[in-house]
Amino acid sequence: MNADFVIENIGQLATPVGLGPATGRQAADLRVTEAALIASLNGRIVYAGPAAGAREVELAPGGERFDAEGRAVLPGFVDSHTHLPFAGDRSHEFLMRMQGRSYQEIAAAGGGIVNTVKATREIAEDDLLAISQTRLERMLLHGTTTVEAKSGYGLNLDAEMKQLRVLKRLADSHPVTIVPTCMCAHDIPPEARARRDDYIGLMIGEILPSVRGSGLAEFFDVFVEKGVYTRDEGGRLCRRATELGFLVKVHADELSDTGGASLSAEVGAVSAEHLLYASDEGIRKMAAAGVVATLLPGVPLFLMMDRHAPARAMIEAGVPVALATDLNPGSSNTESMPMIIQLGCFRMKMRIEEAIVAATLNGAHGIRRAHEVGSLEPGKWMDAVVLDSRAFVDLVYHYGVNPVRSVIKRGRVVVRDGRRV
């Protein structure tokens, strides 16, 4: 078979298999092949397996050989939940929080999500593009090759569209694949606090149809939580979004049990996010409906909470579990998927194999891309991460550092020896 790109001399090839989602006992199915080779043609994998079995792979003239020098190779990480295009800086607020100041004191000093909404509404589109691109670069250096990214700091049609246009421009110019989500229901806009029904009506009648018509967002997401949107409002918005052709996600049961997990199953959501307080009944309903649980362990770490999402109970109940950063300025300020994989193991007691599957194949399933990415197998894109060491276990064992040495995107080296190329 013909190839134009080959990764050879792989110490350990560690990859999930199939289209997913990987649930129950299969959630830990990571196929590990020693002394392996992967070949691709036009960015698509044509062979992945033992080097000894790759004799018929023929590298075309001008094709590239990448020597992994005995290191481990994994699929590129899929960060399936981020708030990438935001403006402003909340380090001042963070400093207050670290000094033990209360939420009310921080809000009185102009902190919180309102702060980010104001900055994101005010910033010029080109400037928002530039700061978002810097974050995307950092993600790529940490091995992320596919990212879901939400609007939701505009909270009016113009500013939501600005965020979504930035995502489209990044998608067209940057190697990382971007899956865009409209999250105009991230909060109640500050100017609409006293008339929330008007804003809900505006989303239903104008924002959602306009965004859908623009083709700039594939998913819709809503924050169902005390003080944000109720379960009933979330249901109404999800049904309207589905009617318009969006796929649906729900920020559910993050700070309290508001029935978000079961709502996600009832409205046919692709995924539900956070789920720290998900009820047993909600988990059962998610399993039955095949809703992906996107767990974001950076949030309880960053907010210094003792609680974490019940990953073990979810895996045992047959819910597909994905892991993501939730990159945002208020509750999880990180671009690092290796860090999140480590937290999945250390704080939620996931097995290393489960955490890797959650950060690749199940993450891809949660954004409907598992037919293209999330595992290193023939037919999928050649999106791969080369670790610094020989064994995949070092991804967690050697924690708190960036273990990613090189990154391949669609059969092209985009990070080599820790540097962008």
Ligand SMILES: [Zn+2]
């Ligand atoms: Zn989020």
